[in-house]
Amino acid sequence: MASLDYSVEAxxxxxxxxxxxxxxxxxxxxxxxxWEVIFEKLASFSVEFExxxxxxxxxxxxxxxxxxxxxxxxxxxxxxxxIMGLDFNxxxxxxxxxxxxxxxICAETLCKSLKTLLRLPTKEAPHEICKEWIVEIEDAIxxxxxxxxxxxAEGLGLA
Numbered sequence: 001m002a003s004l005d006y007s008v009e010a011x012x013x014x015x016x017x018x019x020x021x022x023x024x025x026x027x028x029x030x031x032x033x034x035w036e037v038i039f040e041k042l043a044s045f046s047v048e049f050e051x052x053x054x055x056x057x058x059x060x061x062x063x064x065x066x067x068x069x070x071x072x073x074x075x076x077x078x079x080x081x082x083i084m085g086l087d088f089n090x091x092x093x094x095x096x097x098x099x100x101x102x103x104x105i106c107a108e109t110l111c112k113s114l115k116t117l118l119r120l121p122t123k124e125a126p127h128e129i130c131k132e133w134i135v136e137i138e139d140a141i142x143x144x145x146x147x148x149x150x151x152x153a154e155g156l157g158l159a
Contacts, residue, residue, distance in 0.1 A: 008064045012071040014050070021045035023072045024093075025052045025061055034100045035075045038093075047073075055079070065091045080152050107131045 006014075014023045024047045026035050032049045039047050052058035055076060064070035066089050074092045077099040081088070088094065097103045111130040115122065151158050 008069050011061075011064075012069075014072070015048065018048035019046075020048045022047050023050055024048070024075050025050050025058055025072060026075050027052060027055050027058055027077065031075070031100060034103075038075075062088070062092065065089050080149055083149060084153065105134075107134045110134065 011023065015021060022045060024035060024039065026032055026049055029051045032051070035049060052061065058074055058076055061070065061072075061074055065072075065074065070091070072091075076092070076094055078094040078096070079098055081094065095103050107127070107130040110133065111125050111127050114120070114130065115125040120126075150156075
C-alpha cells in the first residue's frame with residue numbers, strides 16, 4: 001500500500017493540529033527521544049515530532065525549506081554531509097557527530113553511565129579510564145572510518 005504524502009501547505013498547518021509552534025521531521029521513530037531532549041533544553045518554542053521514515057524520505061522535504069515555502073523543521077544525522085561539502089539551511093538541524101549515537105558516546109557520558117551503574121561517588125568515577133577507552137576505540141576504528149568515507153563518497157554501497 002502506498003504511503004500518503006501531504007503537500008507543503010498541509011505540512012505547514014500540521015503544527016496547529018498538534019497545538020505546537022513547529023513540527024520537526026526526523027529520520028525515524030527511534031530518533032524522537034534524542035531530539036526531544038535537545039529541543040527541551042535548547043528551543044524556546046513548542047514542537048511535535050514526526051518520523052519521515054528514513055533519511056532519503058527526509059531529504060525530499062529539503063527543497064521546500066530551501067525555497068522558503070516550508071514552515072517546519074528537519075532534524076537529522078550529519079553522516080558525512082560536512083565532508084562531502086553539503087551545506088544546509090538553518091531550518092535543518094543536524095547532529096554534531098556522524099549520528100545520534102556518536103553524539104552520546106563520549107568519555108563524559110561513558111563515565112556518567114559507569115558511575116551510575118556501579119553506584120560510585122563522583123570523586124571515584126573512572127574519568128581517566130573512560131578517556132583512555134575512547135582514545136583506544138578511535139585508534140582501532142580510524143582506518144575503517146576512512147574506508148567508510150571513501151565508500152560513501154564513491155557511492156560504492158558496500159556494507
